Amino acid sequence: MASSRERILDSFEDILITDGERAATMEAVAAAADVSKxxxxxxxxxxEALVDGLGERLESHSARDLELMAADPEGPARYYVRTSMYENSPLDRALVAMARLAQQGHAKAQASFSSIQELWLAALEDQLGSRSVARAVKLMGDGLYYDAAFFAGVGAERQTEDELRELLGVVDLVVREGGKAANLR
Incomplete structure (x- = not known):
């Protein structure tokens, strides 16, 4: 069974994801977590302490994802795009919850979200040797994620294995040709 602290953060995430920032009052979070105020x-x-806790959670999930990306045998570009489908994973939930806060102008959430996005871009750039190529790969993955996270259930279909395989071929092309173009400068 999850600790009270983890249940509270889970409840905060749930409310942010389903009902938005305004609904995520301290009272609502306590009730959803089944703890007293x-x-x-x-x-x-x-x-603010809840937001800090969510930021720490997101940072931890993101650090683990960066480790997996660096170690992936297919390479970081393929990993980033291949894993850019919303799966309702702990990382996905923390990302969407933090994005909800950032969209409402919450400064700490915006800074946390921005920092993590930069870490992913920097990791891709380190592995691919070009910021432009890294950015192109990141935008492909982000587009897939956006499509899956925000349009699921409203007519958007999940990527098929064939579509993903074709897209990964495009990723390979961008990485290969982008690297050549960067070397010509």
Whole structure:
């Protein structure tokens, strides 16, 4: 069974994802986590502390993803695009919850979200040797993620294995040709 702290963060994520930032009051989070308000305040004395906790969670999930990306035998570009489908994973949930806060202008959430996006881009650039190629790959993956995360259930179809294989062929082409173009400069 998850600790009270983890249940509270899970509930905060759930409310942000399903109902948005305005609905994520301290009272609503406590009720959803099945803890008293005092129990919530023991772990998170303010909503800012909840945001900090969510930021730490997102940072931890992202660090693990960066490790997996660096170690992937198919390479970081293929990994990034291949894993850019919303799967409702802990990383996906933390990303969407933090994005909800960032969209509402929450400065800490925007900074956290921006920092993680830069880390992914930098990791791709380190492996691919070109910021432009890394950015092209990241935008392909981000587009897939956006499509899956925000349009699922409204007519958007999940990528088939054949479509993903074809897209990964395009990724290979971008990496190969982009690398050649960068070397010509």
């Amino acid at each position: 005092g129990g919530l305040l023991y772990h998170f004395p303010s909503k």
